[in-house]
Amino acid sequence: MFNVQGSKLSTLFILLICMAVLLVSGTASAKLTAKANHDHIKIDFFYHGNTVSVSGISDPGTDLVIKIASPESHEALKEKGKVGGLLWMNVGTMKFEHVSNLYSIHSTKKLDELLTPEEMAKYGIGYKAVEKQAVLDPVQNDEEKAKWFSEFIRFKEKSKLYASSIGNIETKEKDGEQSYYILTQWPYQAPPGDYLVTVYAVKDGKVVDQAESRVLVEQAGIVKTLAGMAKNKAALYGLISIVSALGAGFGVGLVFRKGGGAH
Amino acid sequence: MYLYLPVALTSINILIPVGLGLAVGLLSGLFGVGGGFLMTPLLIMFGIPATVAAATDSNQIVAASTSGTYAHWRVGNVDFKMGFHLLIGGFVGGLVGVQAIKILKAMGNADFVIKMTYVIMLGVVGSYMFIESLNAIRKSKNKGEAVKPAETKDNAFTRFLKSLPLQTRYEKSGVTHSMLLPIVFGGFVGILAALMGVGGGFLMVPVMVYILRMPMHVVVGTSLFQILFNCIEVTFLQAYTNHNVDFILAVLLLLGSTVGAQIGTVFGRKLKGEQLKIILAVIVLVVTVKIVFDLTLTPSLLLAQAGGH
Structure with missing residues (x-):
């Protein structure tokens, strides 16, 4: 009897605390x-x-x-x-x-x-x-x-x-x-x-x-690809950078061939 | 139009690098310098981190010097033998210079030594070239003909040079020297260039003109050839060890610089050697004055990103 009353009281107490927290x-x-x-x-x-x-x-x-x-x-x-x-x-x-x-x-x-x-x-x-x-x-x-x-x-x-x-x-x-x-x-x-x-x-x-x-x-797209390559495939990235620069230099040189050689 | 730079991690208006490339490429074709002493600070000014600016600049110089060397080679202005000997010296000098920086850093006064070397070298080289070429221009006006300064002088220094072993003929330059001479002076420039973090074209050009007595137009072509190989090496090392080369920025810069180098070569052929020297001297002196101002005026910010000089 006493035990049952005690458990009811404690349940009520917990409920009250929960309501207070919510409020x-x-x-x-x-x-x-x-x-x-x-x-x-x-x-x-x-x-x-x-x-x-x-x-x-x-x-x-x-x-x-x-x-x-x-x-x-x-x-x-x-x-x-x-x-x-x-x-x-x-x-x-x-x-x-x-x-x-x-x-x-x-x-x-x-x-x-x-x-x-x-x-x-x-x-x-x-x-x-x-x-x-x-x-x-x-x-x-x-x-x-x-x-x-x-x-x-x-x-x-x-x-x-x-x-x-x-x-x-x-x-x-x-x-x-x-x-x-x-x-x-x-x-x-x-x-x-x-x-x-x-x-x-x-x-x-x-x-x-x-x-x-x-x-x-x-990062997304080409930015992500290049940034990743610069870090993770540094040797290849370096070589591509150099080859592109050499190619661009020669390419422009060929385009200007007439102009440069005429003087 | 703006483009995002994947390694520099910043966005830039494409007109800025293309314009800078064009201007510096023009100087490259005219004077045989890489222009790093101008380009790197300008890129930093436009918000590129110092380490990325220096590394990417060497990548674009590969393109500009290829374009320039090709243009000069077509008109017979590249002394490959001389360029090769200078390269040997420059390569060894670069290795020594990198070690010297390590020692200076350990001693704690690297920045002071680097800045002072920069100001003194630029100042001395710029002033000497300016005075010498001014005198040459005056003399040629008086005599009504171009003079070949000092070529005929037979002083103790030239006698000493002639007494060195391994004398060889440099056909394109029309000079005979001990091959030790370009190797040693190439090495000297290599050390200074590594110390200052620049390619060293503005030092190599005076060495070729005043010590190796090469004609100015061959100097420009040969210097570009030598710079091309140095910058290939530097670009690879920067990309491989420091991950500092920004491909997109390099492409934007070289769009301008390759064209600039061609235009510079064409213009250069219309100018006399003395005129070229005096304009280069003025540019070097202006940069010196700018550095002196930067050193003495209170900077707007007292903190800076790590990596630059």
Whole structure:
């Protein structure tokens, strides 16, 4: 008797917990969705970058932050410095660990107005958060790290791999839902790989929900064939390159034969 | 129209490489230089990674120098014997130069030595050629006829050269030298070229003109012949060991450079040796000044992709 009552109670307790979890998650998210229109970009012979739009639905009144990034990796860049107080040249290599090759962040308002620094660091939102998790070598102190990280951002922005924008996300409210849309330029400098699009719903300085989508960038056709050959059949690739150049040189020479010989 | 470059991993407007190829090919046909000292920095400027720029340039020089050598050979301006001896020296010199870079890198001052070698060599060669050809042009104007500078000079240096063993006649160039001379100087240029990461045409041309005393038009043809073989070797090594040759970029460049080399050859035949020398000297000096500016002005970015100089 006691046992039966005990098991009924525990079943009820589990049910209540399940309902509570459902309710909590329901109020916070249920509605946030994210979709990238080009989730499979093919790099073919005439590829010159692309546009990628991210759209979805969120709770009315929430602000949004959209992050597009490649997986974290490491990079080694040449560091320029003055030699003898006069001449600029490469003075060493600066290594950057835990940084993405491509990183772009778009938000409905200034990030500082939307999120606390702790929250940004937690989700890797914004250049400051990227800086916090990045490890630079060799740097002596935080000041040097900040200097070289800002150089890193300038270098990346120049090659279009890093970008940030405020207020470019369009939002519309209809039937108690908020739809959002942003069109971003996908740089041709971005190498093949798997890229993650994360949309964060933000309220009262905190991330209240997030949704993800992926963009796969792949080489196709002649670009894929040549890139593969250059790597895997290097000797044959080298010979073809040389023979083609010799052939072209002779070919043009023959075409110009009359012109060249006449003088 | 844009094309995507599979090894450089970037997209480029086809007019840029075709135009660059045409301009540099023109210089190649005119002066017998590969033009790497101009082309590689220009390609980097247009967003090609430094390592791919240098490797792909050597591939397109194979085409431009084939086109140029063929054009010069048809009018009898290639001294194959001399070219072959220079090649032997250049090949050995290249091997020595590559080892020298390894030692310098281990010592930690490779970049400084490379940059300084570049500026000093370009500056000295450019200035000497400029002054010498300016004097020659002045003299020929005064006398109303072309002069053959220094050919008649019989100083200690030429006497020393004549005393060397293995003297042989280079028929096409009309000179007699010890075959050690082109081998040793070819080797010297090979070392410097490997150090600077360039083909070395702009060094080889003055060596042939001032040390080997060859006529300018034969110098251009023979230099191109020599460059052709060097660049075949470099292209293969770059493709095989570093995977840095971009076939599509090379094709775009050679579309321009092969035609440019032919036009250059035709123009070159209309100019006198001194005129050719002085124009080449001016180009070399302009490049020197540009490098000096790059070294002294604060760069816009303090970080750069690894691989270039």
